[in-house]
Each structure stands twice: as C-alpha cells, then as structure tokens.
Amino acid sequence: MKAAYLTHKAGAEALIFGDQATPAPKAGEVLVRVHATAITPSELDWYPTFHLASGAERPFPIVLGHEFSGVIEALGAEATGFQVGDAVYGLNDWFANGAQAEYVVAPASMLAHKPVTLDHTHAAAVPISALTAWQGLFEKARLQRGEWVLVHGAAGGVGQFVVQLAKQHGAHVIATASAANKAFLQALGADAVIDYRSTRFEKAVSNIEVVFDAVGGETLERSWSVLKPGGRLVTIAASSADSAEPRVHDAFLLVRADGGQLAEIGRRIDSDALRVMTAGAFPLQSVHVAYHHAERGGKQGKVVLEIIHQN
Ligand SMILES: NC(=O)c1ccc[n+]([C@@H]2O[C@H](COP(=O)([O-])OP(=O)(O)OC[C@H]3O[C@@H](n4cnc5c(N)ncnc54)[C@H](OP(=O)(O)O)[C@@H]3O)[C@@H](O)[C@H]2O)c1
Numbered sequence: 001m002k003a004a005y006l007t008h009k010a011g012a013e014a015l016i017f018g019d020q021a022t023p024a025p026k027a028g029e030v031l032v033r034v035h036a037t038a039i040t041p042s043e044l045d046w047y048p049t050f051h052l053a054s055g056a057e058r059p060f061p062i063v064l065g066h067e068f069s070g071v072i073e074a075l076g077a078e079a080t081g082f083q084v085g086d087a088v089y090g091l092n093d094w095f096a097n098g099a100q101a102e103y104v105v106a107p108a109s110m111l112a113h114k115p116v117t118l119d120h121t122h123a124a125a126v127p128i129s130a131l132t133a134w135q136g137l138f139e140k141a142r143l144q145r146g147e148w149v150l151v152h153g154a155a156g157g158v159g160q161f162v163v164q165l166a167k168q169h170g171a172h173v174i175a176t177a178s179a180a181n182k183a184f185l186q187a188l189g190a191d192a193v194i195d196y197r198s199t200r201f202e203k204a205v206s207n208i209e210v211v212f213d214a215v216g217g218e219t220l221e222r223s224w225s226v227l228k229p230g231g232r233l234v235t236i237a238a239s240s241a242d243s244a245e246p247r248v249h250d251a252f253l254l255v256r257a258d259g260g261q262l263a264e265i266g267r268r269i270d271s272d273a274l275r276v277m278t279a280g281a282f283p284l285q286s287v288h289v290a291y292h293h294a295e296r297g298g299k300q301g302k303v304v305l306e307i308i309h310q311n
Contacts, residue, residue, distance in 0.1 A: 001019070001020055001021075001022045001101055001102035001103050002017065002018070002019060002020075002101065002102050002284065002307075002310075003017075003018070003019075003020040003061075003063050003100060003101035003102065003284075004016065004017050004063065004064070004100040004101070004284055004287040004305075005018070005020060005060075005061035005062060005063050005100075005101075006060060006061060006062045006064070007060050007061055008060060009050055011044055012041070012044060012064075012287070012288065012291035012295075013288060013291075015064075015100075015287050015288065015291075016061075017284065017285050017287060020061060020063070020101065022102070022103050023097065023103060023104070023105040024076075024105070025074060025075065025076030025079065025105050026076050026077075026105075027076055027077045027078045027079075028076060028077075028078050028079055028107055028108060028109070029076040029079055029105050029106060029107050029108065030072050030073075030074065030075050030076060030079050030082060030088075030105070030106060030107075030108050030111070031072070031073045031074040031075075031076075031103055031104075031105055032068065032070040032071065032072060032073060032088060032099075032103065032104050032105075032106060032111075033070050033071045033072075033073045033102065033103055033309070034068050034069075034070040034099045034101060034102060034103060034104050034307045035068075035069055035070045035071065035120035035121075035124075035306065035307055036068065036069050036070070036120040036121045036123070036124035036281070036304050036305065036306050036307065037065040037067065037068040037069075037098070037099035037100055037104075037124050037304070037305050037307070038065070038067050038068075038124045038125040038128070038157075038278075038302040038303070038304050038305075039065065039290060039291060039294040039302060039303045039304070039305060040065075040066075040067075040128060040302070041291065041294050041295050042238060043064055043065075043066070044064070045238065046094065046238075048094035048095045049062065049064070049094075050062070051095070052095055053095045058095070061097075062097065063097035063098045063099075063100050063101050063104075064098050064100050065098035065099040065100040065101075065305065066091050066092055066093075066094055066098045066099065066128070067089075067090070067091050067099070067124060067125075067126075067127040067128045068089065068090070068091075068092075068098075068099035068104060068106075068124050068127075069087070069088070069089040069114055069118075069120040069121075069123035069124040070087070070088065070089075070099075070104070070120065070307075071085060071086065071087050071088070072084050072085060072086045072088055073103065075108075076105075079108040080108060081108055081109075081111075081259070082108055082111065082113075086113060087113065087114040087120075088111045088112065088113060088114055089111065089112065089113075089114045089115075089120075089123040089124065089126060089127060089262065089266070090106060090110045090111035090112055090127050090257065090259060090262055091106070091110045091111075091127050091128065091131075091257040092104055092105065092106035092107070092110060092257075093106075093107065093110075100284060100287065100305060101284075101307070102307055102309060107257075108259070109257070109259050110257035110258075110259055111259050111262070112259045112260075112262035112263040112265075112266055113263065113266065114266070115266040115267075115269040115270045116270055117269060117270045117272075118269060118276060120306075121278060121281045121304050121306055122276045122278055122304075123276075124304050125157065125276060125277075125278045125301060125302040125304055126262075126265065126266075126269070126276055127257075127262060128157070128158075128255060129157040129158045129160070129161050129302065130161045130165075130262075130265045130274070131255050131256075131257070131258060131261055131262065131265070132158045132161075132236055132253070132255040133158055133159075133161035133162040133165050133212075134161070134165060134261050134265065135253060135255060135256070135258075135261070136162065136212055136234040136236065136253050137149075137162060137165055137166055137169070137210070137212065137234075138165075138169075140232070140234045140253050141210045141212070141232045141234050142232070143166060143169055143171055143209075143210055144171075144209075145169060145170035145171070146170060146171070146172075147171050147172070147209035147210055148171065148172045148174065148207065148208050148209050148210070149162075149166045149171045149172065149173050149174070149208070149209065149210045149211075149212060150174045150175075150176070150201065150205060150208045150210070150211045150212070150223070150226060151163055151166070151173060151174070151175045151176065151190075151212045151214070152176045152196075152201075152211070152212070152213045152214055152215040152219050152220075152223070153176070153177070153213070153214030153215045154175030154176060154177045154181070154185050154190065154193070154214075155175075155177040155178065155181035155184060155185060155300055156214055156299075156301075157301050157302040158214045158236060159175070159177070159212075159214050160188060160275075160277060160300070160301060161274070162212045162214070163175055163185060163188045163189055163190050164188050164189055164273075164274050164275065165274070166189075166210075166212075167188075167189030167190075168189075168268075168273060168274075171210070172191050173189060173190045173191050173192075174190070174191060174192045174193075174194065174201075174205055174208075175190040175192070175193045175194070176193075176194045176195075176196045176201050176215075176219075177193055177194075177195070177196065178195065178196070178197060178297075178298065179195040179197065179198070180298070181193070181300065182195070184300060188275065196219070200222070201222070201223075201226065202222050202223075202225050202226050205226050206225075206226050206228075207226075207228040208226045208227055208228060208231055209227075209228060209230075209231050209232070210231065210232050210233075210234070211223045211226065211227060211231070211232075211233045211234070212234050213233065213234065213235040213236070213237060213251075214235075214236055214237070215237060216235060216237020216238070216239045216240060217237065217239065220233075220235050220237060220240065220248065224247075232251075233247075233251045234251055234253050235248065235251045235252055235253070236252070236253050236254075236255070237252075240252040241254065276301075277300050277301035278301045278302055278303070278304050279293070279294070279299035279300060279301045279302060279303050280293060280299075280303055280304070281303070281304040281305070281306050282303070282304075282305055282306070283305070283306055283307075283308055284305045284306065284307050284308070287305060290303050290305055291303075
C-alpha cells in the first residue's frame with residue numbers, strides 16, 4: 001500500500017511517501033480502507049508515537065494519524081458490529097501505526113458508522129476533537145444545565161465541539177479566541193467571545209462553573225481565579241499531563257477511543273445539531289504541505305489528508 005512514514009525519529013519534514021506492507025487485522029480488529037485522516041501536529045511529541053506500550057522503542061517505519069474515515073475492507077476474528085463495505089470513522093491504538101496510508105487496522109470497538117451527512121474528509125476531523133470535548137464536558141466536568149462555561153481555544157478543532165456541545169446541554173458559553181473568529185463562534189452558539197490578544201479574560205469574567213482549557217501555559221494558570229467555589233477546570237494541554245502541581249495534574253484529560261460515544265456524536269451530526277469544519281484538505285502525496293498548513297495559526301478546525309486509491 002501507499003503510506004507516509006518516518007524511518008527515524010524526526011519531524012513531519014522527514015515523512016516519506018512510498019510503499020509499505022498492508023497490515024492484517026488480528027482478533028477483534030478490522031482492516032479499514034482509509035479515505036481521509038486528520039492531522040494532529042502535536043502527535044510528533046507524544047510518547048506513544050515513538051514507544052510501544054511496554055516502554056520499548058517502536059520499530060520503524062512509523063505511520064502517523066490516528067483518526068480517520070474509510071470503509072471496512074476485512075474483519076478479523078471476533079470483530080463484531082460491522083460488515084465489509086460499511087463506512088466507518090474512529091480512532092486506532094496510539095501505539096500502533098496510523099492512517100496516513102491506504103489501509104489501517106483498528107479495534108472494532110474504537111469505531112462507529114460514519115455520519116451519513118458527512119463526506120469522509122469531514123468525518124475524519126471529528127473523532128479526536130469531538131470525543132475530547134464530550135469526555136471533558138460530560139465525564140470530567142460533569143457539566144450541568146444552566147452552568148457557565150469558559151472555553152479557551154474555542155475556534156480550534158476541540159474548542160468548536162466544546163462550544164456546541166456545552167450550548168446544546170443548556171450551558172452559557174464564553175469563548176476565548178482571536179477577534180477574527182468572533183462571528184464564527186457566535187454562529188456555533190457562544191454567548192460571548194473574548195479576544196485573547198486584546199483582553200485579559202480574568203478581567204472580564206468571574207464566577208465560572210467550568211473552564212475547558214485547550215491552550216495551557218499561562219492561560220491555564222490564570223484560569224483558576226475565574227472559577228467560583230466548587231468550579232471545575234479541565235485542561236487538555238499536553239504540558240499539564242506530568243505537572244507537579246496536583247490540581248493541574250488532576251485537571252488533565254487524555255481522550256480515549258469510545259465507539260458508543262462516536263455513534264452518539266454521529267447521530268447529532270446527522271440531525272444537524274453539530275457542525276463540522278475543517279481547515280482544508282490535501283492529498284496524502286502532499287503531506288509536507290499539509291503539515292505546514294496545519295502548524296500555522298488562525299485556522300478553524302483541522303487539516304485533513306485525503307487518500308486517493310488507484311484501484
Ligand atoms: N489531551 C488530549 O486528549 C487532547 C486531545 C486533543 C487535542 N489535544 C491538544 O489540545 C490542544 C488544542 O487542540 P486543537 O486540535 O483544538 O488545536 P487547534 O485546532 O490548533 O486550535 C488551537 C486554538 O487555540 C487558539 N489559541 C491559541 N492561543 C490562545 C489563547 N492564548 N487563548 C485562546 N485561544 C488561543 C488558536 O487560535 P489562533 O490560531 O487564532 O491563535 C486555535 O484556534 C493541542 O495542543 C492538542 O495537542 C489534547
């Protein structure tokens with residue numbers, strides 16, 4: 001199969017487009033013919049990208065891209081819930097090779113049927129961002145109807161879903177973003193938008209029940225002061241994962257695959273309750289250009305790689 005892959009530990013500029021062996025599904029897994037996969041630039045800094053779950057170094061070649069949309073090509077033993085030919089979207093194991101390739105192997109439990117109203121390109125941009133928003137708001141923060149939510153990084157891939165899901169849940173939503181994204185975020189349901197470049201949010205808001213932080217650093221540090229007593233803070237910034245400060249460590253959320261949640265997210269997309277934006281699509285052959293685009297600021301959503309199959 002064609003794939004983009006790394007032959008040594010390096011950045012996206014070292015990705016090679018070429019031929020690799022097609023993977024085979026093991027028990028409980030499916031083989032997916034990939035149509036699109038979204039880029040997550042920070043994946044190059046993640047521990048599982050260059051390690052196995054055992055702690056050993058991962059063998060090269062390494063294929064990136066753990067969220068995707070495609071069609072089931074083959075079922076491994078005991079893989080249930082899907083048929084060959086089903087259009088699916090979802091995640092695969094962070095420690096395994098990803099979907100910047102014509103085929104990827106994934107546990108069936110990490111997939112759901114693709115929303116019928118989305119093409120593969122848009123569907124590929126949903127799993128990581130929407131599951132992170134869902135798990136942060138509903139599992140970690142236990143958001144209640146009528147509460148006030150402050151969303152940092154609201155125009156980004158994750159933030160867009162946080163704004164929409166929180167609003168649908170009956171919360172009041174304040175978003176921080178660049179001024180250029182104000183109208184866009186209001187259209188998604190934000191009640192107020194703070195331009196983080198011109199206004200210090202802690203001067204503008206207080207008594208917040210839930211802060212959802214997709215930015216980290218000093219944005220996270222300044223956020224504790226706007227929480228009301230008993231308020232909850234969720235951060236997804238990687239720098240918080242191994243923080244020595246217990247409250248930051250406790251606030252950190254690492255998204256996990258969940259086919260059931262993805263199915264519910266898909267139902268909301270198909271009923272027009274959730275909108276999905278991408279920041280452009282590039283063919284897999286143009287992977288370097290795509291990463292360059294993905295690493296630039298000022299976008300609304302994720303950059304997607306499209307896989308054009310020759311047969
Ligand atoms: N822990 C997890 O499970 C998990 C899951 C998914 C993502 N993440 C991480 O979460 C972060 C966000 O992901 P994403 O996909 O949403 O990224 P993204 O699409 O690149 O969005 C980031 C957004 O943050 C905005 N921003 C930057 N500085 C800001 C500030 N000081 N205040 C408010 N907004 C600011 C950017 O706006 P401008 O471009 O206008 O500056 C951009 O809209 C990334 O670091 C990603 O690696 C973690």
